[in-house]
Structure formats: structure tokens, C-alpha cells
Amino acid sequence: MSYHFAIIGTQDNPLFEYEFGTSKQGGDGQARFSEQAHHLNQFVLHSSLDIVEEVQWTNGQLYLKVIDKFFTNYISCFITAGNVKFLLLHQPTATATAPGGGGSSTTTRSSTSVGANPTSPQTEEAIKNFFAEVYDNYVKAVMSPFYRVNMEIRSPVFRQRVAAAGRKYL
Amino acid sequence: MASSKASRLGEEVWKTRMDKVNAELVVLTYGTIVAQLCKDFDSDYVEVNKQLDKMGYNIGLRLIEDYLAKSNTVRRCSNFRETAEMIAKVGFKIFLNITPTITNWTSDGKQFSLVFDENPFADFVELPDDGRAQDELWYSNILCGVLRGALEMVQMQVEAHFVSDVLRGNDTTEMRVSLIRYIDDELPPEDD
Numbered sequence: 001m002s003y004h005f006a007i008i009g010t011q012d013n014p015l016f017e018y019e020f021g022t023s024k025q026g027g028d029g030q031a032r033f034s035e036q037a038h039h040l041n042q043f044v045l046h047s048s049l050d051i052v053e054e055v056q057w058t059n060g061q062l063y064l065k066v067i068d069k070f071f072t073n074y075i076s077c078f079i080t081a082g083n084v085k086f087l088l089l090h091q092p093t094a095t096a097t098a099p100g101g102g103g104s105s106t107t108t109r110s111s112t113s114v115g116a117n118p119t120s121p122q123t124e125e126a127i128k129n130f131f132a133e134v135y136d137n138y139v140k141a142v143m144s145p146f147y148r149v150n151m152e153i154r155s156p157v158f159r160q161r162v163a164a165a166g167r168k169y170l
Numbered sequence: 171m172a173s174s175k176a177s178r179l180g181e182e183v184w185k186t187r188m189d190k191v192n193a194e195l196v197v198l199t200y201g202t203i204v205a206q207l208c209k210d211f212d213s214d215y216v217e218v219n220k221q222l223d224k225m226g227y228n229i230g231l232r233l234i235e236d237y238l239a240k241s242n243t244v245r246r247c248s249n250f251r252e253t254a255e256m257i258a259k260v261g262f263k264i265f266l267n268i269t270p271t272i273t274n275w276t277s278d279g280k281q282f283s284l285v286f287d288e289n290p291f292a293d294f295v296e297l298p299d300d301g302r303a304q305d306e307l308w309y310s311n312i313l314c315g316v317l318r319g320a321l322e323m324v325q326m327q328v329e330a331h332f333v334s335d336v337l338r339g340n341d342t343t344e345m346r347v348s349l350i351r352y353i354d355d356e357l358p359p360e361d362d
Contacts, residue, residue: 143194143198145200145201146296154299155299
């Protein structure tokens with residue numbers, strides 16, 4: 001399972017990006033995207049913004065769950081009260097070979113892991129928790145007096161905390 | 171005055187006589203001031219420190235009056251150690267609800283450090299990562315000015331500066347205060 005997380009500002013401008021892999025079921029937390037996918041991911045994420053705009057007014061929730069799918073890429077969205085979008089692209093590992101370990105029980109492991117089934121309630125819940133924690137830290141980052149609206153988030157502390165949230169829930 | 175007595179006085183005045191404001195209002199207001207100064211002086215942090223100190227000085231000159239009225243202190247501190255106690259346990263307590271620790275006295279009793287375990291100005295703050303702010307900006311420098319201004323009004327000339335700040339990645343936030351001299355009452359120039 002690989003993840004690409006992005007925060008998109010109100011002008012549809014990227015504020016923050018982070019790629020990581022699953023840490024559950026023996027994952028090593030490294031993203032396993034192919035070489036070309038890095039750029040494709042950005043493209044896929046941004047193209048889903050149209051759908052976000054359609055969906056965002058249909059329910060009063062901040063967490064919009066999986067809103068878009070592009071081949072094996074699933075996109076979950078969380079929208080803040082200030083109309084800043086958190087987008088998470090998740091891609092289940094295509095083959096049964098688990099990253100790093102490669103033991104005999106990989107098939108069963110990956111089938112029970114969070115995200116193996118991107119639309120299951122467990123995955124939704126895990127991503128929701130991840131978003132909630134990131135939101136919490138995002139608010140703190142934005143409260144810094146040296147931050148301006150729609151400015152790129154460069155804070156290393158924030159990056160660490162996103163990484164920690166990723167390790168914890170995904 | 172014994173230090174426990176100072177603590178009690180600070181606690182009592184804080185509870186009974188002080189108006190309170192929302193902490194986040196303070197954080198954001200002060201943060202905005204500092205950020206705006208940084209912008210106005212084009213990230214000349216040395217100048218920003220000076221400006222903050224100056225603003226603090228002007229606050230201190232007037233704040234001492236409020237301090238004396240609220241704390242009902244009528245007599246002078248007998249020595250500089252007592253002054254330090256009153257600053258930390260009454261002054262900081264009633265205005266900011268913090269009690270910095272007094273340490274590192276020099277043997278002549280004229281210099282001490284205030285170590286801030288918490289700094290209500292610095293919540294949420296991350297210094298700009300332009301490579302200079304971490305080394306040059308003293309974010310809470312206004313406090314130095316406040317002490318300097320307030321003590322000047324009660325006949326003490328002091329020098330105060332920060333020596334470390336957790337915002338810069340140091341382990342503690344420490345302010346060094348040194349007594350330069352007691353200002354003697356000067357007679358007005360004779361009127362011939």
C-alpha cells in the first residue's frame with residue numbers, strides 16, 4: 001500500500017505534499033510508486049478537485065471519503081472549514097508480494113491490511129483518523145504568526161507530524 | 171519578603187484583581203506584531219529585536235504603576251534578590267500567569283537568570299526558516315523592554331536580554347537580567 005498525501009489551498013494551489021507507504025502488517029513506511037507515477041499522482045490528485053467541488057456541497061461533512069478512482073488509485077478527501085482540501089491518494093499493492101518482508105503469509109497479510117480494500121469501513125475509519133490528526137496539526141501550523149493564507153507549508157515539524165500520523169493509522 | 175509570601179501574593183492578586191483575556195488572543199496579537207515588524211524591517215531581525223525592546227520599554231514605564239496598585243506594594247525591596255522574587259512571582263504571575271524560575275545568581279548579587287518553563291507568547295510559533303531568524307530573532311524580546319522600563323521607574327537601571335529560546339531549538343528559554351545601578355534621586359536643576 002502506497003500513499004500520496006497533498007494539501008491543496010483555496011486557489012487550487014498545492015501547499016504540501018508527502019509520499020509514504022503503509023506501516024501496518026510489517027510495511028516499512030516507504031512508498032512503492034513506480035518512477036513515472038510520482039508525476040502522475042500529482043496529476044490524478046489535482047484532476048479530482050473537480051469532483052471535490054461537486055461533492056463538497058452535497059453533505060455537511062468535512063470527511064468526504066473516497067471520491068474518485070483512477071485505475072487502482074483511490075482518492076479520499078477531507079475538506080477543512082476554510083475550504084482547504086486534504087487529498088490522499090492510496091494505491092493498494094498490486095501484487096501479492098508484500099514490500100520488504102516477503103514471507104509465506106503475505107497473501108493473507110495484505111488481504112487483512114488496512115487499505116487492501118480501499119472502500120471498506122475499516123479503511124475509511126483509518127483514513128478518517130489520519131485526516132483528523134493532520135487537521136489538528138494543520139490548524140497549529142496555520143496559527144503560526146509567520147504563516148500566511150495559501151502559503152506553502154514548509155514547517156519541518158508539520159512534516160514530521162504528518163509522517164507520524166501516517167505511521168500510526170495507515 | 172520571603173519567597174513563599176511573594177508566591178501567595180502573586181496568586182491572590184492573579185485570582186482576585188486581574189482581568190483575564192483569552193490566551194489565543196494574546197498569542198495571535200503578539201505574533202502579528204512580531205510578524206509585521208519582520209515584514210516592515212525587511213527581516214532585519216536585529217532591528218526587530220530593538221523595536222520590540224523599545225515597545226516593551228514604553229509598556230514597562232506605565233505597567234509598573236498598574237503593578238504597584240494591584241499588588242498593593244508600598245515598601246521598597248530591600249535588595250536586588252527580593253526584586254527578582256517580586257518580578258518572577260508577582261509581576262509575571264499577575265500579568266501572564268507564569269512564574270519563571272530564578273537561577274544563576276552571580277556572587278555579587280547583581281545578575282540573575284529567569285528561566286521560562288512556559289511562554290504564553292510562543293504557542294504555535296515557528297520562526298521563519300530563512301536561516302537567519304533562528305540565530306538573530308528574539309521572539310519574546312518585548313519582555314526585556316518591559317522589565318527595563320518598569321524597573322527604571324523604581325530607580326533601578328537594569329539591562330535585560332535573552333540568552334536562549336526554545337523557539338530557536340534551545341532546551342530552555344532564559345533571560346539574563348543585570349543591575350547596572352540604583353538611580354539616585356536627582357534634584358532638579360536650580361532655578362535661579
